[in-house]
Amino acid sequence: MGLYINPPNTSKEAWLLTMLIEKYAKEITKDEFYQLTWSTIPDEKVVLILINNESFTALAVLYSQTEFEYFQNHLKTDLRKTWVILCQKEQALEFAR
Numbered sequence: 001m002g003l004y005i006n007p008p009n010t011s012k013e014a015w016l017l018t019m020l021i022e023k024y025a026k027e028i029t030k031d032e033f034y035q036l037t038w039s040t041i042p043d044e045k046v047v048l049i050l051i052n053n054e055s056f057t058a059l060a061v062l063y064s065q066t067e068f069e070y071f072q073n074h075l076k077t078d079l080r081k082t083w084v085i086l087c088q089k090e091q092a093l094e095f096a097r
Helices: 012-021 030-035 065-075 089-093
Strands: 025-028 045-052 057-062 082-088
Touching: 012 025, 012 045, 012 057, 012 082, 030 065, 030 082, 045 065, 045 089, 057 065, 082 089
Parallel strands: none
Antiparallel strands: 025 082, 045 057, 045 082
16 A cells, blocks of 8 residues: 655665755644545645654655545554654655655
8 A cells, every 4th residue: 555765775764854954845733634524735745754663664645535534534543653754856856656
């Protein structure tokens, strides 16, 4: 299910920090994420969610309305540490698989 980012030669966390530092991305709170709707996300942006499962991390790309709504519905009850990022789509999709 879905697209996930696995950047070569660096961790997902380091890649996200680079995106934030270079202004390709902006961290948003979970509350801000829940206030978004699929139609309010600019076409050139995509929401990324880093989920820490304790044994590994997953960096999900919310590339479709179905993916977006799935994560909005499931993060409310998910207590794992998450990091929500609004990122430039071009940079995010470069390493998405």
